[in-house]
Amino acid sequence: MPRQSGEPPKYQEIADKLRRQIGDGTYPPGSLLPPERKIAELEGVAVGTARRALAVLRDEGITEARTGAGVYVRTWRPIVRNAVPRLSQSQWGEGRSIWDVDIDKRRLEAVGVQIEQLPAPPDVARTLDIEDGAPVWRRNRKYLVEDVAVMRSTAYIPDDLARGTRITQVDSGPGGTYARLREAGHGPVRFREELRCRMPSASEAEDLELKPGTPVVEMCRTAMRADGRVVEVNRMILDASRYLLVYDFPA
Known part of the structure; x- marks a missing residue:
């Protein structure tokens, strides 16, 4: 028919x-x-x-x-990534990892952690509203959950905000970067996340050990303090097959 x-x-x-x-x-x-x-x-x-x-x-x-x-x-249990509770001050502000919201006591490991000061790339400088080439600190790492690569995260923080804090160290301490920014008087009060689903580049597929045909979620998060200044920009590449993205909003 x-x-x-x-x-x-x-x-x-x-x-x-x-x-x-x-x-x-x-x-x-x-x-x-x-x-x-x-x-x-x-x-x-x-x-x-x-x-x-x-x-x-x-x-x-x-x-x-x-x-x-x-x-x-697939046997993998998806990581339920709920953006609202994981980024709340009640989470990182009390010294807990924002990952605790996602992984439900599953084993988490950050590997290949790279911390370096470098001139801000032009696109990063525009987002941070600083001069091209101004110094920033880059925190680059890959996250594994139960020994499976799930995400590559590359964060940039202006030098004047990170200098003298544990943000410049491999272990940024309880609550991570946002807790250290708050201690320095630059705590974020608002976040913005932009998401795009696409097929990975060859290097991304190799980095996250993706199966053929597996897409990624490219996510860019900006963190802003009360006066609107962007205090961090974080670019993440997620294995789309490993995640369920959830956004809860009040009525």
């Missing part, structure tokens, strides 16, 4: 059906999905259509293809 105008493509219908079956436990985490030919037979479609349906789930990070073994439901 010809498909009606406005109906989703057949491969999308099949992907939606498989997604529901994964959600209701028909195919639990770690389980093997039917092969392309079996899906095509069950749904009465060409093998290519079944292949496209499986590609949708792969690109969403729900499944992964294992060479010679088939397509499996």
